[in-house]
Amino acid sequence: MSASTICESDLVGVECSGSVGIVTLRRPSARNALSVQMLEDLARILRDCDAAPEVRCILLTGGEAVFSAGADIDALSGYTAATYPDSVNRHAFDAIRATRTPVVAAVAGYCLGGGCEIALGCDVIVAADTARFSQPEINLGFIPGAGGTQLWALRAGQGAQAHAALTGEMMDAFAARRAGLVDMIVPACALKDAALQLATQIAAKAPLASRAAKAAMRAPWGAPLHAALEQEVALMSGLLASEDASEGIAAFLEKRSPRFAGR
Incomplete structure (x- = not known):
């Protein structure tokens, strides 16, 4: 497969800049909320980029305004304890983390919930000064279900992970940089150029060595992390x-405070 044959969708765009495949989330009216179709398209396009020999680095972005506000709650409300483990959502996140080609995330604005889990599954995170990171699932009565209880600790440590998962609080770009969650901060207007410059630098290296380096760095993501995920x-699934x-989902959709009963 060549880069020229990779088909974009209405929800996920793809273009090439030299040896960099630029993948863009494009559902701005919903702040790039992750619908089932968007996740399917994103997983497919990343697999296609991974299979294209001329794509030596992938740049994943949501644009200058927002990366992703997280899962589409309307779609999530349709899952049950029985259906979530084999859901499109779950398998799409698995496919994203399985990408062998180095991936640079360019994050601006909200990077929440599932959007944050996508960014954390990338190799390098370049953040705009507007970026905001959070795992707000606890506010809806459940937990991150695509790596958010594990991946924060790999970058920012157990304390930051516990704070994120148990409070749902927002972390701005500068706090995220101090914690080690992100690797670089730039002005929002310079985000794509800075991330593309880094991706181009990575793409210029020996592709076999780049993939080998990524595989070696992710070796600890093997059996222990797999079991934790x-x-x-x-x-x-049980919480669903x-x-x-x-109640949490209903309260979110009805724009009111939830009344949790502990059952």
Whole structure:
């Protein structure tokens, strides 16, 4: 497969700049909320970029205004404890993390929930000074279900991960940089150029060595992390059967404070 044969979609764009495949989330009316179709398209396009020999680095962005506000809650409300483990959502995130080609995330504005988990699955995160990171799932009565209880610790440590998962609080770009969550901060207007410059630098290196380096760095993501991610999915699935999760989703959609009952 060549880069020229990679088909974009209405929700996820793709273009090439030299040896860099630029993949863009484009659902601005919903702040790039991750619908089922968007996740399917993103996973497919990343697989296609991965299979194109001339693509030596991938740049993943949501644009200068927002990366992603997280999962589409309307879509998430359709999952149950029985259906979530084999859901499109779950398998799409698996496919994103399985990309062998180095991936640079260019993050501006909101990077929340599932959007944050996508960014954390990338190799390098370049953040605009407007970037805001959060795992707000606890506010809806469930937990991150695509790596958010594991991937923060790999970058920012257990303390930052616990704070993110248990409070749902927002972390700005500068706090994220101090914590080690992001690797570089630039003005929002310079985000794409700075991230593309870095991606181009990576793409200029020996492609076999780049993939080998990525595989070696991700070796600790093997059995122990895989087992932890499986447990995360099982716990998330169980929570989707709870009254609290139903109440949290309903409250979000109705724009009111949730009334959790602990069942």
